[in-house]
Amino acid sequence: xxxxxxxxxxxxxxxxxxxxxxxxxxxxxxxxxxxxxxxxxxxxxxxxxxxxxxxxxxxxxxxxxxxxxxxxxxxxxxxxxxxxxxxxxxxxxxxxxxxxxxxxxxxxxxxxxxxxxxxxxxxxxxxxxxxxxxxxxxxxxxxxxxxxxxxxxxxxxxxxxxxxxxxxxxxxxxxxxxxxxxxxxxxxxxxxxxxxxxxxxxxxxxxxxxxxxxxxxxxxxxxxxxxxxxxxxxxxxxxxxxxxxxxxxxxxxxxxxxxxxxxxxxxxxxxxxxxxxxxxxxxxxx
Amino acid sequence: xxxxxxxxxxxxxxxxxxxxxxxxxxxxxxxxxxxxxxxxxxxxxxxxxxxxxxxxxxxxxxxxxxxxxxxxxxxxxxxxxxxxxxxxxxxxxxxxxxxxxxxxxxxxxxxxxxxxxxxxxxxxxxxxxxxxxxxxxxxxxxxxxxxxxxxxxxxxxxxxxxxxxxxxxxxxxxxxxxxxxxxxxxxxxxxxxxxxxxxxxxxxxxxxxxxxxxxxxxxxxxxxxxxxxxxxxxxxxxxxxxxxxxxxxxxxxxxxxxxxxxxxxxxxxxx
Numbered sequence: 001x002x003x004x005x006x007x008x009x010x011x012x013x014x015x016x017x018x019x020x021x022x023x024x025x026x027x028x029x030x031x032x033x034x035x036x037x038x039x040x041x042x043x044x045x046x047x048x049x050x051x052x053x054x055x056x057x058x059x060x061x062x063x064x065x066x067x068x069x070x071x072x073x074x075x076x077x078x079x080x081x082x083x084x085x086x087x088x089x090x091x092x093x094x095x096x097x098x099x100x101x102x103x104x105x106x107x108x109x110x111x112x113x114x115x116x117x118x119x120x121x122x123x124x125x126x127x128x129x130x131x132x133x134x135x136x137x138x139x140x141x142x143x144x145x146x147x148x149x150x151x152x153x154x155x156x157x158x159x160x161x162x163x164x165x166x167x168x169x170x171x172x173x174x175x176x177x178x179x180x181x182x183x184x185x186x187x188x189x190x191x192x193x194x195x196x197x198x199x200x201x202x203x204x205x206x207x208x209x210x211x212x213x214x215x216x217x218x219x220x221x222x223x224x225x226x227x228x229x230x231x232x233x234x235x236x237x238x239x240x241x242x243x244x245x246x247x248x249x250x251x252x253x254x255x256x257x258x259x260x261x262x263x264x265x266x267x268x269x270x271x272x273x274x275x276x277x278x279x280x281x282x283x284x285x286x
Numbered sequence: 287x288x289x290x291x292x293x294x295x296x297x298x299x300x301x302x303x304x305x306x307x308x309x310x311x312x313x314x315x316x317x318x319x320x321x322x323x324x325x326x327x328x329x330x331x332x333x334x335x336x337x338x339x340x341x342x343x344x345x346x347x348x349x350x351x352x353x354x355x356x357x358x359x360x361x362x363x364x365x366x367x368x369x370x371x372x373x374x375x376x377x378x379x380x381x382x383x384x385x386x387x388x389x390x391x392x393x394x395x396x397x398x399x400x401x402x403x404x405x406x407x408x409x410x411x412x413x414x415x416x417x418x419x420x421x422x423x424x425x426x427x428x429x430x431x432x433x434x435x436x437x438x439x440x441x442x443x444x445x446x447x448x449x450x451x452x453x454x455x456x457x458x459x460x461x462x463x464x465x466x467x468x469x470x471x472x473x474x475x476x477x478x479x480x481x482x483x484x485x486x487x488x489x490x491x492x493x494x495x496x497x498x499x500x501x502x503x504x505x506x507x508x509x510x511x512x513x514x515x516x517x518x519x520x521x522x523x524x525x526x527x528x529x530x531x532x533x534x535x536x537x538x539x540x541x542x543x544x545x546x547x548x549x550x551x552x553x554x555x556x557x
Binding site: 179181182183184187188189190191195198201203204217278280281282 | 352353354377380381383384385387389391393394395396404405407409436437452
């Protein structure tokens with residue numbers, strides 16, 4: 001045996017030459033394909049859809065009272081954008097949506113935390129909560145109009161009732177899913193009940209709650225608009241009904257597009273909220 | 287063997303003392319006797335390892351010492367203070383204890399430094415001092431430079447280092463470790479054992495560590511408490527007279543080998 005093999009116990013490690021990765025591996029750095037591709041493909045798909053719509057209207061001879069041409073809708077939409085009356089309706093729809101959403105959060109998260117922690121409360125309330133969800137809530141809208149009038153209050157309530165359930169169930173799930181090991185840490189650190197809630201339960205449940213908010217905000221808009229369909233003289237829902245009754249289909253389509261853009265905006269705001277509140281979570285891509 | 291009498295001769299009160307500590311669990315069938323009445327004293331700065339097959343009550347024992355589950359009988363004192371008043375835990379005694387679990391149990395929404403400083407935050411220390419302490423501890427446990435990372439960005443071994451730093455942050459006199467390296471691969475585990483010995487020698491803590499690895503027990507312990515199951519009780523206490531600091535090579539020494547073999551044979555008999 002040589003001296004060298006004596007010192008390292010008879011092991012004889014090999015030395016490897018310095019290697020460089022092949023070009024195909026270097027080119028596969030994330031970014032180009034994943035980052036930019038949707039910015040090309042999504043507008044392209046939109047262009048194809050609108051183009052198809054345009055060609056269909058022009059060549060099929062379909063009545064503009066059934067399907068208006070995209071060009072006419074575009075003109076109406078641009079008019080809607082500079083029309084203060086349109087913005088007034090938008091304001092009221094937005095107000096009903098956000099106010100309803102706010103109350104859905106307060107009640108959904110508050111009740112959710114309590115239900116998740118107090119077993120008897122969960123057993124007592126569960127049948128009632130499920131019952132409120134099994135009833136088709138849209139069918140209750142006329143009732144709300146009777147109870148709360150034609151004003152904005154009834155719309156706020158419809159939006160809140162629709163949005164509250166997913167927020168509640170997700171909060172309950174979130175608080176119940178807290179890791180036992182994390183609880184042990186807080187217990188061994190002598191944390192108070194409030195500290196356990198503030199430092200463990202709330203942050204731990206937050207990804208679930210935000211998922212509830214994402215579903216909830218969409219339902220809140222639906223609630224507000226459906227509320228407007230059935231009563232009152234304010235809001236985009238009301239405006240849409242008016243245009244439809246007047247057979248102004250291009251304007252009606254413009255309002256539809258306006259509504260969906262509003263929905264997009266609110267939904268993406270929750271996405272921004274997700275990035276701000278839970279940047280550590282796996283659902284946020286870096 | 288170090289007897290309580292000898293400890294008294296040295297003029298040292300035990301860091302931890304268990305007198306007739308036992309645990310029953312109520313289940314749907316018959317009550318389970320997890321730990322039979324047990325006496326044990328751990329001296330200041332001592333490294334004690336609880337070793338035994340599964341179901342021997344070693345984790346139950348550690349969790350009772352850590353203030354996580356109440357014993358059904360006996361008296362437990364930590365640094366001279368009673369830990370349990372019946373089912374109620376006394377918080378003055380708990381503040382001398384730091385716990386490390388099998389999973390690092392870091393909070394994924396806190397950066398590494400915020401995780402390490404969490405105990406200090408709960409105690410109301412201001413942010414600048416917390417941060418300084420966290421950086422100091424990152425240095426001590428060997429994860430300097432990772433202060434701002436999320437836990438998920440670290441390897442299992444590094445996460446466990448951060449968990450040790452968190453337990454050390456408020457400078458408790460005693461560290462309780464429940465299979466802290468059980469989830470790590472063998473190579474990382476060897477490295478962590480060396481690191482733990484260094485941290486223990488640097489900080490002068492009293493450590494009780496639970497494991498089911500014989501070589502880990504012999505490598506780390508001043509005294510090994512071997513427990514036997516059904517009901518859990520102390521079977522033997524073995525002293526490990528290998529001088530410190532121990533290097534990896536001591537595993538090949540005759541003393542190490544003979545203690546490990548004796549433990550292996552006894553474990554085969556009792557499990």
